[in-house]
Amino acid sequence: MLAAMRTFELSPADRFTFAQRAAVLSAAYADYFVPLWVNAQQMEAMDQIYDVDARRSVVAHAGREPIGMALLSLRGPRGWISAVGVIPAWRRRGAARAMLRRLLENAAQLGLDEVWLEVIEENAPAAALYRELGFSAARELLTWRYPADGDLLPIPRELLQPAPxxxxxxxxxxxxxxxxxxxxxxxTLRHLAARSSAYELWMEDALAGYCVVGERPDAISILDIGLNPDFGPVKAGRTLLQALAHRFRGRAFTMINVPADDDLSRALAALRFTVTIRQWEMRLPIIAR
Incomplete structure (x- = not known):
């Protein structure tokens, strides 16, 4: 029925329930390079964690049925397009372009300075659309992983201590x-504070670094690593990662969107973490448009 309809409309996302938004997002990303499935509760959590403005975000719909969604997050003078997706039956009909244009119109009306987004390197059609709309690549971001059955990393003398x-x-x-x-x-990390844990690394009687992680029985999501520049970020980073692997032996580790030329990426590579996803972070200056 939906595929037979030729037109769609755009409405603010806050006019739809979290269940409706979760369903269309899951359907749009089911065949994506990195599939995503969310329920209503997770959709609501995403709004809170990433500061999504549902009023300025948009849902494309044919009649009353959502067929796509684009989310705009806001922090001060910056915006971030946190998701763009269209269900398979409605792709290549201009829905993604229309939703993105609406988000950028909303960003301009709000007086934002810039809007950011990420695109997986393999997703050439999306990258082309973003460039058409004025976005340009700012830097490469890497997602790193270490398997649960990977070789044991050397155990450092310095071990992690739990911290608030x-x-x-x-x-x-x-x-x-x-x-x-x-x-x-x-x-983002402060929004996740109640669901995460933190650990400190002490070296030579001084605080050399910290990490914030999400813990699951089978895997650890490294949400953040902060490194004291006085100790050298590569040295402190390697020691912290080794201590983290020792503390959570037998679990897989992932860390998303680390800049490719960051010292932390060098530390991850030195410990044989592997890159699983490469993305381009793209920026559009709103004032210059």
């Missing part, structure tokens, strides 16, 4: 060589 997430994040601004991507920014 708030105490660890007090060093966030000073202990990153490059600005983290939106998913790893300080506001």
């Amino acid at each position: 997430v708030e105490r660890a994040l007090a060093h966030f601004a000073a202990w990153h060589g490059q600005p983290p991507s939106w998913q790893r920014e300080e506001p």
Whole structure:
């Protein structure tokens, strides 16, 4: 029925329930390079964690049925397009372009300075659309993984000590060589504080680094690593990662969207973490449009 209809409309995402939005997002990403399935509760959590403005986000719909969605997150003068997806039956009909144009119109009306997004390197059609709309590549982001059955990393003398997430994040601004991507920014981590754990690394009687992680029985998501520049980020990074692997032996590790030329990427590579996803972070200056 939906495929037979020729037109769609755009409406603010806050006019749809979390269940409706979760269903269309899951359907749109089911055959993506990295499939995504979310339920209503997870959809609501995404809004909160990434500061999605549902009023300025948009759902494309044929009649009353959602056929696509694009989400706009807001932090100060910056925006981030946190998701764009169209269900298979409605692709190549202009829905993605129309939704993105609406988001950029909303961004301009809000007076934002810039809008950011990421695109997986293999997704050439999406990258071409973003360039057509004025986005340009800013840097490459890497997702790193270490398997649960990987070789045991050397055990350092320095071991991690549990710490409150708030105490660890007090060093966030000073202990990153490059600005983290939106998913790893300080506001994201603070939204996740109740669902995550933090650990500190002490070397030579001084705090050398910290990590914030999400713990599951089979895997550890490394949400953030902050490294004291006084210790050398590669040395401190390697030691912290070794201590983390020792603490959670037998679990897989992942860390998303680390800048390719960041010292942390060099530390991950030195310990034989492998790159599973490459993305381009893209930027559009709104004022210059």
